[in-house]
Amino acid sequence: MSAITPKLTLNLRPPAPDDRAAERVADATKRKKAAQETDVEAIDRVLRMSLTDKQREMVEELRQAYGSGETGNRPALRTAGGTISKDDVIRAADALLRQRQADARADRVAETLASKPANFHIVTDDAELPAFVERLREECRRQMREWPDRWAMLGVKSLTANDFEGTGIDTYIDVSIGYSVWLPLLDEGYYLPYGHVDMRGAEGFEFLDDMSAYKATDRQLTRSKVLAAISPYLTQSAHGKSFHMGSARYDLHVAIKDGYEIRGCVWDSLDAMNSLNEHEESFGLKPLTAKYGRLFGIDGPVFTFEDMFGNRSPAPFNIELVGIYAIKDVLYGWRLTEWQFEQMKIAPSAEKPGKLLECYAQIDSKLPETDVFLARSGFCVDLDGLAALENEFEPLLEKARADVFEAYEIDDAFVRKMDRTINAAKVADWIEKQRKRIDRNTEAQAKQLAIISECEAQGKTNLKKYTSAVDRLAQLKAENLAPADEDHAPLNVTEFSITNGNHLAYLIYDHLGIRDRTGQFKRGKTRSTAADVMEAYYEEEEALKPLATVAAYEKLLTTYIQPMLGSAGKSSIIEVDGRVHSEFKAGGTATGRYSSTGYSGRPIDILREFETEE
Known part of the structure; x- marks a missing residue:
């Protein structure tokens, strides 16, 4: 018998297609599409519900994201299956908004870091502080030579724009973390960081990434050395400083906490803007720069603090990022200050130019330092x-309140009429619902009477059907529903309250017939009982005494x-x-x-x- 040699057969033909696998893929695609369509329907259903303006705006953005079919940044609607609720949709819409805000912030951070101007200097080595101080001195010397009388009306020889970054905005608790200044003739800005902190990994700071976060290994200046370098300049009243402070006077408070007092703060660009136009929508530095920047050489996007850092301190953020932002702030502040100064020179009219600047120089320029002194000094109280x-006024107030009830004859009849006026919609709703209740009761009684008559006619009064109908008829008659009219509608208000705005509005506008002049004080509003409106009424209307x-x-x-x-x-x-x-x-x-x-x-x-x- 000869040996049999096994033969190895290679099957080089492609495998037959698995029809079941293809079906599974098709089914999954159909289910995915059906789920997407269901999600869109759920969003549309929520859009038909009652939503706040902000919620509606967010949900509409979510609807657009789902309707486009894109899945990249689209948050999941379903948490554990089942019906998609209104809360599910709003949660997903909020997640989408937050993600878009984070993405936009990351883009702004990258753009800011990549476009740092050559004349923006961020000092991180203590050894460089003397060179910075010399540049500051050179700016003052040049202004005294080239602009010898420009700031004379303000009582200073030079003027720069300044700003402090801090841990927050509380003028008594928060501390500074960096100082920035713009030197206009030298055309350069500086940021001196000395209080940034590494918060990576800490609870609540998960938003920080490697690009935007300050790291403990990053270099920054020594606080005491920075203060020693800048305080001689900031305490000199002969050399002027501009800040964008407004009512809080934040920067002047910060300096006091750091151990010195800023002198020569002769320009507050927020207050100056209020003098130029008290009807601005916003007096923030960025909104003003975005609105007027084209008039003083600021073009392109103007990022706000929240655009870059959100609603938080800049302390845990990258020094380079905060530095560029801070220097832009003082650049904007300088350009705005200079423009305001020139505008005040020609205001209020061609016949009387410079009067507004004269007023600002003699009064407003003295207020920042004065206000901070008053705020920190405080007042002793007896x-x-x-x-x-x-003890004297409380009984007088009680008597005055009692006099209101007597003067306007506020009694039960007054309260009832007031209730019917201010709750007219509720009364009408009750009447409609009561009418339907009466109709249902009448129909139910007729039904039970028919059953009773039928049983009596057939001599079947011993049946449970009969006794149940008799009992039910008695119950229906016992309801004794009041007539569906205004006289029988229940009271929603049982007493007059002098502190209730609706009650007060009824007394003033309906009972006393005082002409509504709310629109003179609050555009688009009516029937106001706000304090400022009422004060005007009190001066003019004897009936309101x-x-x-x-x-x-x-x-x-x-x-x-x-x-x-x-x-x-x-x-x-x-x-x-x-x-x-x-x-x-x-x-x-x-x-x-x-x-x-x-x-x-x-x-x-x-x-x-x-x-x-x-």
């Missing part, structure tokens, strides 16, 4: 005197006395140093008067943990 006034008396006592007690004393359930605004501290704002009211707001940034009971029992 608490015993205020307590005596509280009882209300004016109540308002006067309430303002004295709730605005001036009780917040100081910490009485009537209010926390005292007296700070731990025993004084009241306010922030001042020139032109802070619609009439251009000075205004002040109390400081509310830190808890005044912070020292209670150190109290001991006697």
Whole structure:
């Protein structure tokens, strides 16, 4: 028998197509398409629901993303299957918005870092500080030579734009992390960083990436050496400084916390803009630059603080990024300041040019330093005197309130008529629903009567059907529904409240017939009972005198006395140093008067943990 040699056969033909695999792919595609269509339908269903303006805008963006069929940045709607709810859609819309904001911010960061101008200098070596100081001195020397009288009206020999970056915006707690300045004749800007912190990996700072984050290995300056370098210049009143501060006077507060006081702060470009045009939509530096920049040489996109860093401190961000942003700030600040100065020179008219600048130079330019001095000094308060006034005014307020009820004859009939007026829609809704209830009751009674008559005619009154109908008829008659009319509609309001805006509006506009002049104070609004509108009415309408008396006592007690004393359930605004501290704002009211707001940034009971029992 001969040996049999096994033969190896190679099958080089392609395998037959797997029909089931192709079917599975097709089914998956169909399911994906069906799911997408279902998601779009769910979004459309939510768009037909009641949404806030912001929610509707977000959901419409989500609808566009799903409708386009793109899947790249499209958040998932479904969490665990089942019906897609309104909350699911809003959550996904919010996620889409956040992702787009993050993507846009990343693009802006990359663009900013890639386009740093050659005359933007970010100093990170302490050894370079003397050279910076010399450039600052050279700017002052050049201005005194080339612009010998330009700033004479402001009482200074030179002028630069300055700014501090900080850990936040609280004028008493937050501290500076960097200083920037624009030197106009030298045409260069500087940023001196000294307080950036590495927050990578910390809770709440997951948004930081390698491009935008400050790293502990990154170089920055020593705080004490920077302050020693810049304070001699910033404390010189002969050399002027411009800031974009407004009411908070943030930069001047920061300097005091750093151990020196800025002198020569003769220009606040926010307040100057308010003097030029008090009706600006926004007085922020970036909105003003975006609006007027073409007039003073700023073209292209103007990124806001939130565009770059969101609603947070710049401290954990990359020094190069913050530095470019900070130098752009002082460049914008300088160009805006210079433009405002020239505009004030020719305002208010050709016949009287320079009057606005003269006014600003003699009054407004002195306010920043004065305001900060007042704010930090605070005011001593006679608490015993205020307590005596509280005891005097409280019974007078109660009497004034009682006089309102008597003067306007506010009784049950008044309250009922007021209720029917301000709740007319609710009353009409109740009448319609009551009519339907009566109709249903009448139909149900007729049905039960028919059953009863049928059983009685057939002599089957012993059946459960009969007894049930008798019991149900009794129940329906016992409902004793009130007639569906206004007289029988329940009251939504049972008493008049002088602090209720709707009640007050009825009394003023409906009961007393005072002509509505809200539009003179608040564009597009009607029937206002806001304090500023009411004050104008009180001056002109004799019929409102009882209300004016109540308002006067309430303002004295709730605005001036009780917040100081910490009485009537209010926390005292007296700070731990025993004084009241306010922030001042020139032109802070619609009439251009000075205004002040109390400081509310830190808890005044912070020292209670150190109290001991006697």
